[in-house]
Amino acid sequence: MRKPFVVLTAALVAVSAACAPGSGGGKPKTPAPGAVGTDVAKAGPVTLTVWDQEVLGGQNEQMQRLNAAFHAKYPNVTIKRVSRSFSDLEKTLRLALSGGNPPDVVEANQGYGIMAALVKAGALMPLDPYEQAYGFRKRFPAGLTQLNSVSAGGKAIGSGSLYGVAMTGEAVGIYYNTDKLAKLGLKPPATWAEFEQDLATAKGRGETPIYLANLEKFPGIHEFGVLLGQTTGKDKLRDLVFGRGGAWTDPSVVQAAQKLADWAKKGYFPAGVNAAKYNDSPAPFAKGDGVFLIGGPWFAADLQKKMGDKVRYILPPPAQAGGAPAATLGGPGLPLAITARSKHPDVAAAYLNFMTGPQAMDVVTQTGGLAALPPPSAQPTSAVGRDLAAAWKTASDKDILVPYLDYSTTTFLDTLGGVLQEIIAGRRTARQGMQDAQRDYAAFLAKR
Amino acid sequence: MKPPATRTRPAADRTQGRPAGARPPGEPRRVAYLYVLPALLVYAAFLLWPLLHGAYLSLFHWDGLSVGTWAGLGNYTQAISDPHLRGTFWHAAVLVFFYAVLPCCIAFLLVAVMSRSRPRGLTFFRTVLFLPQVVAMVAVAVAWQWIYSEHGPVNGTLRLVGLGGLARGWLGDFTWALPSVGLIGTWAEIGLAMVLFLAGVQKIPRELYEAARVDGAGAVREFFAVTLPGLRRELSVALTLTIIAALRNFDLIYLTTGGGPGDATRVPAYEVYNRTFNTGEVGLACAIGIMIAVVVFAVTAGVGRLVEGRS
Numbered sequence: 222m223r224k225p226f227v228v229l230t231a232a233l234v235a236v237s238a239a240c241a242p243g244s245g246g247g248k249p250k251t252p253a254p255g256a257v258g259t260d261v262a263k264a265g266p267v268t269l270t271v272w273d274q275e276v277l278g279g280q281n282e283q284m285q286r287l288n289a290a291f292h293a294k295y296p297n298v299t300i301k302r303v304s305r306s307f308s309d310l311e312k313t314l315r316l317a318l319s320g321g322n323p324p325d326v327v328e329a330n331q332g333y334g335i336m337a338a339l340v341k342a343g344a345l346m347p348l349d350p351y352e353q354a355y356g357f358r359k360r361f362p363a364g365l366t367q368l369n370s371v372s373a374g375g376k377a378i379g380s381g382s383l384y385g386v387a388m389t390g391e392a393v394g395i396y397y398n399t400d401k402l403a404k405l406g407l408k409p410p411a412t413w414a415e416f417e418q419d420l421a422t423a424k425g426r427g428e429t430p431i432y433l434a435n436l437e438k439f440p441g442i443h444e445f446g447v448l449l450g451q452t453t454g455k456d457k458l459r460d461l462v463f464g465r466g467g468a469w470t471d472p473s474v475v476q477a478a479q480k481l482a483d484w485a486k487k488g489y490f491p492a493g494v495n496a497a498k499y500n501d502s503p504a505p506f507a508k509g510d511g512v513f514l515i516g517g518p519w520f521a522a523d524l525q526k527k528m529g530d531k532v533r534y535i536l537p538p539p540a541q542a543g544g545a546p547a548a549t550l551g552g553p554g555l556p557l558a559i560t561a562r563s564k565h566p567d568v569a570a571a572y573l574n575f576m577t578g579p580q581a582m583d584v585v586t587q588t589g590g591l592a593a594l595p596p597p598s599a600q601p602t603s604a605v606g607r608d609l610a611a612a613w614k615t616a617s618d619k620d621i622l623v624p625y626l627d628y629s630t631t632t633f634l635d636t637l638g639g640v641l642q643e644i645i646a647g648r649r650t651a652r653q654g655m656q657d658a659q660r661d662y663a664a665f666l667a668k669r
Numbered sequence: 670m671k672p673p674a675t676r677t678r679p680a681a682d683r684t685q686g687r688p689a690g691a692r693p694p695g696e697p698r699r700v701a702y703l704y705v706l707p708a709l710l711v712y713a714a715f716l717l718w719p720l721l722h723g724a725y726l727s728l729f730h731w732d733g734l735s736v737g738t739w740a741g742l743g744n745y746t747q748a749i750s751d752p753h754l755r756g757t758f759w760h761a762a763v764l765v766f767f768y769a770v771l772p773c774c775i776a777f778l779l780v781a782v783m784s785r786s787r788p789r790g791l792t793f794f795r796t797v798l799f800l801p802q803v804v805a806m807v808a809v810a811v812a813w814q815w816i817y818s819e820h821g822p823v824n825g826t827l828r829l830v831g832l833g834g835l836a837r838g839w840l841g842d843f844t845w846a847l848p849s850v851g852l853i854g855t856w857a858e859i860g861l862a863m864v865l866f867l868a869g870v871q872k873i874p875r876e877l878y879e880a881a882r883v884d885g886a887g888a889v890r891e892f893f894a895v896t897l898p899g900l901r902r903e904l905s906v907a908l909t910l911t912i913i914a915a916l917r918n919f920d921l922i923y924l925t926t927g928g929g930p931g932d933a934t935r936v937p938a939y940e941v942y943n944r945t946f947n948t949g950e951v952g953l954a955c956a957i958g959i960m961i962a963v964v965v966f967a968v969t970a971g972v973g974r975l976v977e978g979r980s
Binding site (some may be wrong): 241242312315316318319334338339341343344365375416435436437438492493494495496497498631632634635638639640642643646647 | 726729731732733734735736737738739814817818819837838839840841842843924926928929930931932943946947948949950951
């Protein structure tokens, strides 16, 4: 009984060792620039499969309206939409794209974890051949295309071919509760010094200065990023995240971490900051726990529903009143990308062009999203929506956005997030924490 | 003590008075494999094959997408030498205490009390204590998250009795997060251990208790002399089930803390998920998975040997 089993195992191992995992399936080809077609009507009946994660709030309606509009424009194209939540989509993407029948267009998150890994595996098609026809690069500010670019072989993000275009934008800024500010006799801060003064005033009057729920580790990265924007210039930060130079132990970086530690020590964050769930943040903030809340557009719809016009939003204030705005975290939303094995790349490219065109920007705005490009006619209806749109325009025009810090390495979300939790809890000093982060970063760069 | 009865009689005894070559009754026949085949096929397809394939993948550096490169035992050495990953196994050991040792001790105490005096409403208590086993882990996690939260009942009670200084966000505290998660496991596993022990106690002959009492044994003495030896098999089953539950614990960690704060509640099973889906280290994840399987096999065998005296 035992012997056949051993033989069988040996045979299986021998057979399977012959092929490394992931070696199945041929390498797809990228079309030459001259060979691309832009006449969708001529393509005949086509079914375009699109995977997106636009399921929250008005996003679902946004996609439905735009897909219907594309079908109305090109009746020969039927769009088969598969929508999943963000984390479900990102986790099934690898399997779907390595399978035999991949979707044509997918929303692939930026960074080494998804987009660069897909490029490395040859699963995404560069948009370069369509540049002449659609001008994807010219459409967006340089800071935004950088984030959707990956160098050959998936080695580095931030340069190389463009692989995706986003319909929406994100900038991490500061929400404030207008009632609380009025009660404290404060105006929205015009400079960073004023902001810090406001935090001290709020604390002195028994308020929670900044609401933060940091159970999941990543939220603290937003606070840290805003602080880094004050101590470190945008170019240096971009170099750091894209692995082009600098270290997490550089003085200006440690200085920002030290500021975070000081804030925590002074009690600027609520008690139990590391134990509260991030997605629940709007509820306590709307109830008055916290004068300020640091975050991106993803909070806006919920806050607006709960607080009406009592919630407003600003970019992190500059060092001097009216001066150049400080750098902050943000960038394009999830980008739409074309899969390398799509049977209809020309139609898919036309779809990307449509989804980032003027009509799409209007629809995004009408359904409550923050459009990546200025919408030609639609305007946000709420005060906080208008704040966000104005902030996004400033951020794009002045090119102040720095990628999310966790794009630095595949494990950085855990490493840096965990370090920031320790710094907030006072278990490690700013310098010790940044040394831990640097160790992960250096190991990743050495391997790359 | 009697020597253990031998299962088979000596061969000479069996073949006596039979023509050579004929099979004695009860001797296995080859056709038996045919009977086993359907179940074996299902088992092989859904358990053995994935296990082997996992072991095979653990020998590669593979991101789940591009072509993997041969790693040999590199993933295993990494899992052992990386202090973060090694820490997860230590956390698992702590959870074994909370999932297996503690519930069994508490269940013994409950059973000892119940076997001496039959409290009223025994069925009711039994049902209530078993209930955590029935409730879905997601509901358990969400409920306990609230219980442990800054404004939850644990802190509320502490503040009520003047111990407000001890109040904290338990799941976000570096020291207390792991014990807090562990106690959820204790709460969930007590019922299982208790139901097993209660069933076992009913098998112990009353005469043994009476004899012990006649000999003047007190409650403690009676427990160690009669109840505990009589429950060896049940204890073995309970320990095996709860230890496995502790070692493969993923859902509770994923739902309550996500491994945080920092690395405080990282466990191997969580890392299997994390390395596969978040960081794209499929080979390493498989290596950790295989290591969990080996540890579970070893512990199961060890429990059988130590508690039941099997060899």
